Amino acid sequence: MQATELHQLTIHEAHELLKQRKTSSLELTKSVLKRINDVEGRVRACVTIAEDIALKEADKVDAYMRAGHEITPLTGIPALIKDVICTKGIKTTCSSKMLQNFVPPYDATVIEKLNAQKAVIVGKTNMDEFAMGSSTEHSAFFATHNPWDLSRVPGGSSGGSAVAVSTDEAIYALGSDTGGSIRQPAGFCSVVALRPTYGRVSRFGLLAFASSLDQIGPMTKDVTDCALVMNAIAGHDPRDSTSVPHPVPDYAQHLVPDIKGLKIGIPGEYLVEGMQTEVRAALERAVDKLQELGAEVDWGVSLPHTKYALAAYYIIAPSEASANLARYDGVKYGFSAGNASNVIQATERTRQFGFGPEVKRRIMLGTYALSAGYYDAYYVKAQQVRTLIKQEFDQVLQRYDALVTPTSPTVPFKLGEKLEDPMQMYLSDICTLPISIAGIPAISIPAGFADNLPIGMQIIGKPFSEGVLLRIAFAYEQATDWHSRKPPLS
Ligand code: GLN
Secondary structure, eight states: OOOOSGGGOOHHHHHHHHHTTSSOHHHHHHHHHHHHHHHHHHHOOEEEEOHHHHHHHHHHHHHHHHTTOOOOTTTTOEEEEETTBOBTTBOOOTTSGGGTTOOOSSOOHHHHHHHHTTOEEEEEEOOSGGGOOSSSTTOSSOOOOOTTOTTBOOOSSSHHHHHHHHTTSSSEEEEEESSSTTHHHHHHHTOEEEEOOTTSBOOTTBOOSOTTTOEEEEEESSHHHHHHHHHHHBSOOTTOTTSOOOOOOOGGGGOOSOOTTOEEEEEGGGSOTTOOHHHHHHHHHHHHHHHHTTOEEEEEEOOGGGGGHHHHHHHHHHHHHHHHGGGOSSSSSSOOOOOOSSHHHHHHHHHHHHSOHHHHHHHHHHHHHHSTTTIIIIIIHHHHHHHHHHHHHHHHHHHOSEEEEESSSSSOOBTTSSTTOHHHHHHTTTTTHHHHHHTOOEEEEEEEEETTEEEEEEEEOSTTOHHHHHHHHHHHHHHOOGGGOOOSOO
16 A cells, blocks of 8 residues: 555554655654544544654654664654553553543553654553453543444454554554453454463553453554564563563564465354354455465364353453452542542542442452352352363464464444443453463454454464464465555545
């Protein structure tokens, strides 16, 4: 695709222009800010637009580049960040009333890493409150709209980031994924997004939802950009004890359009009941394409424990959330209800008014599952199931380089359609949850449309096989043009 305006560029295209001094960081940043101004009224992807900070930073980066310093792939390039990742001096709200005015005194490690490359952070994106949800309708502030059809959801919880990338409000974005929150909205908005292996990217400064599941990952316009952002954010961090001290490969080296002989399996359990026929048809076409490109495809893979993933996730994630969210007591930081006659009442009122209904539902579920008498029956059982799911993936992935599934069972649903029925909402993550439970990586890439609504393909791999996933995704992307289609927003 030949981009006509600066905000339409990918990271690698913008980088080339910066290197050749054909544009500046300031021009890029201004173009993105103008785009935000033009489309935000319709899509509402952003919670905070840090215009002054971004313009000042872009100016500084331009001076730095003019002085002849080395330009790395993200230097001078404007990004938006999901509002669950701490940005020093820029509000980080988690789309919650609880943190509506919270300005972190420090940067998350991923932000430090972007800053080390002199990236330009333009603002923060809307999300489901505390990343709990699949539609971005659980934001305490406003819902975000899908740019492919404004009456539909963008997915969630990283809906703002997905929309921002798809509408060119940012050159790229960061999201976070606990049970699918990077991949599902990427599928719904037709962008590329990678959930890294658990431990690959530091969680320091990521406001915790479920610590054994949360991971930060890139949301980008193409697979090449995804590799470039991974290069920047991956790696060990002594401040996150779950981050893994594996060396980080150069993911860009994996971008070769050759998948001859790679073994790709399609697990039958992911072609679930209730899956839309168009989604299944798109997956079949995508798999045919992979086969045409030389992959050895097997439709006979089975992961029978998949059916327990949703139940296990909705015990484990809320349990961890109930512990993590105990810190919001109105004393240390964030919202404080005031007007209470004692400390218990103050805490109760703070939590009553500070948290929205979905967050309360999770805290109650988790507290129940962890309470004496139920702990063994629910929490321990769910952890045992988790181990079985993980072992099953490990075994199957000994025989295959990757597994392929749809990212979601349906195309984006209507705003409001699942809001009153938590179970229906939870089911929209049925294809992404098991991967989170197993701690393995998966990428979602654009793989077609049904009536102009996006369909995503998920490619799943062994721990630390992000390079293989990027290679398959890259080969598919080179052979198709889904990723270059843009939503019908003028
Ligand atoms: N939709 C899932 C949930 O509500 C996953 C969310 C996420 O990955 N943050 O828990």
